[in-house]
Amino acid sequence: MSLKKSIVLVLIILVVDQISKIYVKTHFTYNETLEVFSWFKFVFIENSGAAWGTKISDFLPISEETGKLILTVFRLFAVVGIGYWLYDTVRKNLSNTLAIAVSLIFAGALGNIIDSVFYGMIFSESVYGGELATAFSGNPYGSVFHGKVVDMLHFPFIENAVWPEWVPYFGGNTFSFFEPVFNIADMAISTGVGILLVFNKKAFSKTEEEENVEVLEA
Structure with missing residues (x-):
């Protein structure tokens, strides 16, 4: 896979992701829900932490703002590292499967x-049942490095089901599947990781050049 094709794939995902986030942020009030099907809904929430809303301040004796800053800086370093991984994958002409997954x-x-x-620093605060958020309004809800990730995709395949009474501990309690709300970027990450796990051997297969070197060294 060429670098140009990788960049195009990355840009397509970025554009779709950002358009969906900006639209939801400026057209939905916080926690507003739009049901498309019984198993698919748009639910606008914002995530100020890591996966599943986890915050560093939940585990360390620091303020939520400091924890958010640390998380954002960590994400920046992670993005740089992943970017170099993608560049190195393409430069070494490794498998297309790996290039697609890393992209x-x-x-x-x-x-x-x-x-x-x-x-x-771009958007105003989104409020439950309040006014819609606006961009560049002069009243931003935060500052640089302190933004919240916009989520909106919800697939409640099972809602308010009841565990059978014979199930230990959970018996009689209600449960739902799938509860998390996520976005296009999350889907891209999950798909990429899934490809690496399912097609591990194909993704990390040795190039013809590497095989020839091993033969010569043997």
Whole structure:
């Protein structure tokens, strides 16, 4: 896979991700829900932490703002590292499977870092049942590095089901599947990681050049 094709793939994912986030941010109030199907809904929430809303301040004796800053800086270093991984993969002409997977992961990571770095100083606060957020309103909800990641995709395949009484501990309790709300960037990251796990041997197969070197060294 050429570098040009990798860049095009990354840009397509970034554009779709950012358009969807900006639209939802400026057209939905916080926690507003739009049901498309019984198993698919748009639910606007914002995530100021890591996966599943986890915050560093939940584990360390630091303020939420400091934890957010640390997380954003970590994400920046991670994006740089993934970007170099993609460049090195293409430069060494490794498998297309690996190049596609890393491109997806890079695009997803970059999409979410844009929210974390810039959204706080671009958009006004989204309020439940309140006014819609606006861009460049002069009243931003945060500052650089303190933005929140916009999520909106929800697939509640099972809602308010009840565990059978014979199930230990959970018996009689209700449960739903799938509860997390995510975005296009998250989907890209998950798909990329899934490709690496499912097609591991194909993704990390040795190039013809590497095989020839091993034969010569033997």
